[in-house]
Amino acid sequence: MKINTLGYSIKQGLKNIRRNLLFSLASVGTIVACLFLFGIFYSIVLNMENEIQSIEETLTISVFFDEGTDENRIAEIGNELKAIKNIDTIYYVSADKAWNNYVDDVYGGNEDYVHSVFGDDNPLANSSSYEITLKDISKQKDTVSQIEKIENVRRVNSSDGTAKSLNALNRLVGYASIGVILILLLVSLFLISNTITIGISVRKEEIAIMKLIGAKDIFVRAPFLVEGVLIGLVGSIIPLGIIYFMYNGVIDYLTQHFTVVANLMHFVSVGEVYKGLAPIALLMGVGIGFFGSLITTHKHLRV
Template sequence: MKLFRMLGRSIRDAFKSVIRNFSLSLASISCITITLIIVAIAVIASFNVQNFTTEIEKDLTIVIFLDGETTEEEAKQVEKTIKKISNVSEYTFQTKQEVKEKMQEESEVFKTVLDNFEGEDSPLKDTFQVKVKDVEKIKQTAEKIEKIDHVSVVRYGEGMVDKLVSAFTSIEKVTYGIVFALILVTIFLIVNTIKLTISARRKEIGIMRLVGASNFTIKTPFIIEGMVLGLFGSIIPIILSTYGYIAFYNHFDGYLYSELIQLIVPEPFIYQVSLIVLGTGIIVGMIGSSGAVRKYLKV
């Protein structure tokens, strides 16, 4: 009960003081707002990049074609070797005949064309389809497989996928750098706002100390004030990112450029983003104000 009364008082004092030092509070709030808008963009971007890279990675397969004259025995030998490679998670094997049947099923054109080829004449090859555990090492794995006897061609989605992923990760890094710098500036501004509040209430704090208020009682209103600044600062970014992302998603029908890059469905994703933005705002406000309290409030 007592704790709640004290907290109630602290929250009341915090709001009062935000209004009393309105101009400086506004400066801090705007700075938090700008920071959080960029945080929101960064979060949305990085979640989406992560989402579609994992989607792509799931589909990423190494396809291995064996020499035309490979016998069944030799194919088994190849299979054993592939099994031993540590990065291989699973694989399937299809003989020439199976490949042919599958292709014929898929298309009428193939059906008639392939009917002309039987047994040894078939231009098709025995194939393995290998999935890997670690996509980053797919290149090394592919190279290893290429060295196995009777393997003629190895293919995986090299090129485009690699470039896309590396482009997005570098964008991500730059955004995080900007966010970090902005958070530092914001914290600095909040420290100064709280410092002003502390000096405005110096006399009150002195009397509080004389009548036996604990350090906790004296400090809490200032820390809550910082959190309130963070709370106010996160309102606009939350609205912007929520409606902005929904509009963006609808405008592109959920895809970016090609069906390969799928956007995350807005619900419940935007709620998670809002929560992250709100949390970041409040935590940044809290860090700033506790810094000021530690520096300027010697209790």
């Protein structure tokens, strides 16, 4: 597109917005509302995913050995575990360490009494193990199956129920995200389409003359495309600004007034949220405006 054509398109696009100011504002308002809701939903989902990931990182698989397995063989088992791709971290827990951890957890503050009863005996003498975390909790079943095939592995303890619940929650969040985005996109496209349609009807005679004197397709359509893009751009910038200044205030309110939330949740910083939200919202806003205008001009102009 030539510079003079681009300048004309921008000028006419701005004129179209002024001519149909009420409908343009309605379209901007709708995009603002839709992208604001999307931004809120995105922030909630991101924090949920962050919390799910934190929980996943605390889930461990315990690998116990056959009685009488010597230290060399235990070390070899550790190397075999490291070769499994989905295993993230491996930590060896000796029988003595396991017993001390049990005493601390169950008899905290009464360790002297426990030692007076058991002395130097270790009831968990055969409970040395490897504590493992996974890279992808959804593959836990397959990973456990691989571990169980290793020679001298007596038992593998894993949190199957928790893993299934987290996987189900991840899928639910994913499906909900897709559903909300589609609904918001359709509503925004509908209003942008109506605004552009009105703009075309207002300039109907002017467009007819332009077509009669041989104006190219892009020359006729460009002002409406510019109009849609500008509406979409403004409609995406406004909610980004609102959410940016709201985010920390909402988190501060929740953590100060709801102790349970403060203890359970680890909120993502506003900077982390906007690394993804800002480009997505801008692309959505501009995309809604552009494609809404493109579809409408193709339908009504037939040039």
